[in-house]
Amino acid sequence: MTAISVVDEPENPLRRAPLVEGNNNFASVTDVIARVAESRTPKGWYLMFGVAIALLLNLGAMIGYLVWNGIGVWGNNIPVGWGWPIVNFVFWIGIGHAGTLISAILFLFRQKWRTSINRASEAMTIFAVMAAGIFPAIHVGRVWVIYWVFPLPNQMALWPNFKSPLLWDVFAVSTYFTISALFWYVGLVPDLATFRDRAMKAGRTVAAKAYGLFAMGWHGSNRHWIHYEKAYLILAALSTPLVLSVHSIVSFDFAVSLLPGWHTTIFPPYFVAGAIFSGFGMVITLMVPARKWLGLHELITLNHLDNIAKILLLTGTMVGYAYAMEFFIAWYSGVDYEQFCFINRATGPYWWAYWIMVTCNVVSPQFFWFRAIRRNPTALFIISIFVNIGMWFERFVITVTSLNRDFLPSSWGYFSPTLIDILTYAGSFGLFFTFFLLFCRFLPILAISEVKGVMPEADPHHGHHGHGHPPAGHHPTPAHAHH
DSSP states (O other): OOOOOGGGOTTOTTOOOOSSOSSOOHHHHHHHHHHHHHSOOOHHHHHHHHHHHHHHHHHHHHHHHHHHHOGGGSSOOSSOOSOHHHHHHHHHHHHTHHHHIIIIIHHHTTOGGGGGTHHHHHHHHHHHHHHHHHHHHHTTSOGGGGGGGSOOOOTTOOOOOTTOHHHHHHHHHHHHHHHHHHHHHHHHHHHHHHHHHHHHHTTOHHHHHHHHHHHTTOOOOHHHHHHHHHHHHHHHHHHHHHHHHHHHHHHHHHHTSOOTTTOOTTHHHHHHHHHHHHHHHHHHHHHHHHHHHTTOTTTSOHHHHHHHHHHHHHHHHHHHHHHHHHHHHHHHHTOHHHHHHHHHHHHSTTHHHHHHHHIIIIIGGGGGGSHHHHTOHHHHHHHHHHHHHHHHHHHHHHHHHHHHSOSSGGGOOOOOOOHHHHHHHHHHHHHHHHHHHHHHHHSOSSOHHHHHHTSGGGSTTGGGOOTTSOOTTOOOOGGGGGO
16 A cells, blocks of 8 residues: 555545645645736835835934934933843844744754744844844944944954953844854855746846846756755854844843842743743734735645744743742842832833733733634734734833942933934834835745645656655655746
8 A cells, every 4th residue: 555645645534734724735835926026016015115224314413413412312311221222222122032042943853834934034134133123233322433332453452351241132133143044045045046946937137137146057957955044044043043042132231230120040040931922922913914915825734823922922931930030039038129129110200101011911911721712813813913012012111120220319300202212213113124125025024945845746756656755754845836
């Protein structure tokens, strides 16, 4: 009797739901994904791109205004020396976590459902880290001497303090950005070759040359696939500890200080859980509209969204546990200042920010216990917006409420953002969405070769014959798309 894979047995109750729905084969998957980049640009894209560019220009104007006038244009004051810039930095770094987690950790754990969302998530990571990088650079005050913070040989010895977590940040974030960009690019190479071949066939020579340049001569030979899979595996292994280390080091910016509310050992795991939470929230915020507008229902299925919702439920509950544990440790420590800090968070002048944070981050994900909500794209999208809002408020609460009430009541102050603060933050979204929209328009938004690898046709025993299919354990090459 011929061996038939589990995928071919519709009556099997334990059969996993297919990761690609509809009557798709290798060729149709290529067509669906390539169509996004090859068809005429929809008017809606121009509209969104116009808004993103306007916000980006606004960011440039705000930075110019800041450099000209100094950081007095922000709401930062004494005692609140760290205001929105640091809040926004931690917010964007957190959003950059889901991409690498989906790509690297789920890849190493052989979670095949990652294939339809990993490419857009990796792109999101890179653009979020770019948006994050702006804020530490501009919050130093004298931006024109920012080169002093780089490890240049200099007689002023301005770079000796390896004990500063701000310096650890530089290493962690730049390493994270480099590895994430390499990981994203290596994954793109086979798909860029597919785009190159299709553009050549369609007579679009400029596009063919552009894609060909970045495809680096890929032609899908066995040797190419072997090198590609080795490189991808190595980069995934390098990325995995980075997911944990980067936000741990960002949390050290706070945790290694002696300030009540910051000086706590729970910060690294709590920040990592929060980063994954906000990152997955942003993945849903981006993928639900992309799935609808770009017609990707059969490739980004409800099962994918369901899985992301489960991760949001898990990480949201972990974040809620961390909030509760902070109060417990403050009480258990017996330190009056620590206890005051947390009571002040919940009942002091920023009580509203604290309760927005708790409602958005702890209460809203609890709706994901219901399968109907997990599989409803509209509900998912709405809750993901709440998650993004809540995670921004979390960073705001941590940063501002610990600073605004100093040890002496005579040193207490209240922080309010200025219009410049708000417009600079809005401008960072302009940077993020400008790059993301360009990515959606010109590059494969889904990983073509990886989506094919999880389809039944990739199994050499599929349909009782093996001709025309790649060997077992082997991704289908872009060449298969043309047959």
